Amino acid sequence: MAVVAKVVVDVPTMQTNQPYDYAVPAELVDQVVPGKRVVVNFGNGSRRVMGMVVGLQESADFAGELKTIESVLDKKPVLNQEMLELSRWLADDSYAFWITCIQTMLPSALRTETKMLNKKQTVVDKGRAQMVDFVTPILDQPAYADAQAHVRKNALRQLHLLQALSQGTIPEEGIRVTQLEKQLEIDRTTINKAVQLGWLSLQQREIYRTPYASLDDLERTQPLTLTPQQVQAYDAVTSSIDGKEDKTFLLEGVTGSGKTEVYLQLIAEALKIGRTALMLVPEIGLTPQMVANVKGRFGSKVAVLHSGLGNGEKFDEWRRIARGEAQVVVGARSAAFAPLRNIGVLIMDEEHEASYKQEDSPRYHARDVLLWRAKYHNAPVVLGSATPSLESRARAEKGVYVGLRMPERANNQPMPPVHIVDMREAELDDQSGDFSVDLLDALKKRLERHEQSVLMLNRRGFSSFVMCRECGYVAKCPNCDISLTLHLDTHTLRCHYCGHEEPVPRECPSCHSRKIRYFGTGTEKVEQTLHTLIPKARVLRMDVDTTRRKGAHGRILKTFGNHEADILLGTQMIAKGLDFPDVTLVGVINADTALGLPDFRASERTFQLLTQVSGRAGRADKAGEVFIQTYNPDHYAIQLAKHQDYERFFAYEMHMRHSGGYPPYYFTFRLTVSHEDEDQAAKAAFRLADMLQAKLSKQAVILGPTRGAIARLKRRYYYQIVVKYKREPNLTATLQEMLQTTQKSSRNGFQIAFDREPLSFV
Structure with a gap:
């Protein structure tokens, strides 16, 4: 009996969601099964590419002569039936190509490359034990x-x-x-x-290359006695774990309310009945502390997946999970695709975080992946946050999600008092830099008491930009429409978008004046100011620049946790999840960073960030205090963050969204076109907008095309179209058609991105 394999091929220049038919030779009949990678000859000539077998059938749908599968790369399937179905759904949901979704779900060690060996094209597998x-x-x-x-x-x-x-x-x-x-x-x-x-x-x-093996041998932590509010949340979710219900719970708990302990005991419940558990955290910086918590409770049963691991470590952790040797997975966004079987509970901590959305194709949100897998496994999802996204909270209000509340800290400590410092009235000079007298005095007091402080500034580098005071020249990136940032440690100007670096100019390239000055501020500059103002303070800086090396996040947090530093200074990565008993002061140096962005979520992000970072203070026995420096002290997001008043913020912001016609009252879709020639990018964007106007109903609101907020990035000009809609029957078919037709234009230098429910229009 002839066997035909349905194979999705990996051809970057001509991707398709339609599998191709290949004959299975007799000697490979027992080896070729769905979920295995194979090598096939594609197109005219002898072009060999990797393909994924997604199905088998007795006869071909293709009328011509079939090519045969040349070899099989895997002894066992690398994608099981669930993962194959998930990859197909992901392609449809994110308007991406099927093979791209398959590659996203696999560790990079299982991605092949094509090489010329002995004048013959060969597919080389990079996965090595x-x-x-x-x-x-x-x-x-x-x-x-x-x-x-x-x-x-x-x-x-x-x-x-x-x-x-x-x-x-x-x-x-x-x-x-x-x-x-x-x-x-x-x-x-x-x-x-x-x-x-x-x-x-x-x-x-x-x-195995096990990244956190040292934690496996430590003495196991014991479950804590839950508070009444924790018990209520635990009981509700446990009922769905035991009853195999795919309910979604929104666990809204203030910072310090003990959400982590609830997570750990829910995981234990799933393991007790022979099921597995998946837990996501938003930041790689949070992973070391959360891994320590979960491994401290469950030891070697826990596998870890995040981008900070080496390719070999990710490959081995992935195989431990696939082989059933790990029953609990903790990780960042990509861990949503961990090959766990028989999942009993899925947890997303800090569910509001933007880092759960993938910025490149396929542009998926990890929350959607968890909800899909929950239905597949008949398991509950727990979305936890002190400041839930408006979309999630709105779904809880409508009964789509089950709302659970933990409004008090687990240790009955009060929330720290928050002081708003109006920087318009602050007396600043060259020596004090960006520090108000109030914040500086508070830092000195903590140093005298041998207590610790956390300072947040959501901008890395030394200065925001370099300008000539003679002619106004600003050093800009040659590839992007953005000013270069000064980095004093390397004495370079760097673009935070494309990575371009150049030396700091000693004179103005435009007028040759030597009046070059640095404006704005960054974490590196604040660190230098701290050394000047409080020379005795031991300062740790945590931002993208200091955490580039593998394991840097964990080392910095361990140093701070061991009380080897007095002040932890960082970007927003320090705002959430950190739990240090001696931190009694949190300072926000500039609360206005996000408010000035032309983005409908700017106020929500500001409120969330300020509320989260404020929750780092006074988490143990010592009382905490928070200082927020701002030039917009009367803004509702800042005032409501001062009082940790999520309820009033939710009501006010929902009113604003309703007035503007934005999510969660509308669905949105963004189409982005880029090209190295601006005219070409603009013409293509207008052609696509015309196509949308012709095919979508009159209920759809089409905004644009407009130039991107940063019009040029990495030598490419960007234009975007935003579609707002409530119900649009023609959207899916129109976008699928666009996905296929626009691929040909990539050969002419165009790049077209499809983004369902973008988290930002900037």
Whole structure:
């Protein structure tokens, strides 16, 4: 019986969501199954590409002669039935190509590359297990003791090895060769000789590259006694875990209310009934603390997935999960695709965070992925936040989600008082920099009491821009419409969008004046000011620049947690999830960073960020205090954040959204067109807008085309079209048609991006 495989091929220049038919040769019939990667010949000639088998059938849909599958890359499927269905849904939901979604779901080690070997195009698999040399004893202990009599007296290393073997100090299950060399202070030559003489057996074994293995051996933490509000939340979700209900719960708990302990006990409940658990955190910076919490409770049952791991570590963690050796997964956005089976609960901490939305194709939101998987597994989803997104809270109001509230801190400590500092009236000079007298005095008091402080400034670098005071020249990126940021540690100007770097000019390139000055502020500049104003303070800076190296987040937080620093200064990555008992002061240096953006979510983001960072203070026995410096002290987002009043903010902001016709009252879709030639980008955008006008109903509101907020990025000009709608029957078909037709234009230098429910129009 002939077998035909449906294969989605990886051809970047001609992607399609339509699988191609390939004949399965007799020798591969038992190997070719859905979910395995294969090598196929695609197109005219001998072009070999990777493909994913997504189905099998007895006859072909293609009328012509079929090509055959050349080889199979996997012993076992890398995508199970759930993952194949999820990839298809993801392609439809995010208007992306199927193969792109498949690659997004797999670790990068399972992505192939095509190379020319011996003048022949070959698909090379990059996935490699780590193999290590092990030795195991072959003889019994008396035999090793007898063998010592037959060894030369001056062969000291051999005698030393035999003595260890005769005493049974080398385990029967074997030991790594490198470990044995270190333990007995012998060399590889001695071990090779022992293998040759039949004392030891040498074999290669696979070992996992486990990123947080040191946490597995620590003493397990014990569940805490839950408060009445925690019990109420726990009982509601547990009922759905045990009853296999795919309900969605919105857990709205103030900072310090004990959401993490509820998460841990829900995970324990899922494990108790033989199911698995998936937990997402928004920032890689939060992962070390959350991993310590989860591994502290569940040990080696926990696998970790986030972008800060090496490719080998991600590959091994992914395989541990796929093999069922890990039952709990903690990670950032991409961990939503962890190959867990039989999931019992899915948790998304800080559900409001924008980092859960993927910025490149496929532009998915991790929340949507969790909701899809929850239906597949009949499991509850818990969305946790002190400041839920307006969309999630609106769904809870309508009964789409089940609302759960934890309005009090678990230790009954009051929320810290918040002081708004009006920077319009602050007396600033060159020495004080961006510090008001109030904030500076508060920092000095904490230093005297040996307490710790957290300072947030949502801008990295030394200065926002460099300008000539003679002619007004501003140093701009040659690739983007954006000013370059000064970085004093490298003495360079850097673009935070494309990475372009250049030396700091000593004179103006335009008028040759030497009156070059630095304007604005950044974390690096604030750090320098702190050293001047409070020289005794030990300052740790945590931003993208100081956390580039692997493990840097964890090292900085560990240093701060060990009280080896007095002040933790950072960008918004320090605003959430951090829990240090000696932090009694939080300072926000400039609360207005996001308010000036032309974005309908600017107020929501400001309120969320200020509320979250304020919650870092006074989380244990010592009372906390918060200072927020702002040039907009009367803005409702800042005033309501002062009182941690989410309810009033939600009501006010929903009114504003309703008036403007924005989510959650409307759905939105953004279409972005870019090209290196601005005229070409504009013409293409207007053609697409005309197509939308012709095909969509009159109920759809089409805004644009308009130039992007940053019109030029990485040498490309951007135009965007925004569609607002409540119900639009023609949208899906129109966008799918556009997806297929616009792909051909990529050969002419166009890039067209489809973004359903964008989190920002900037």
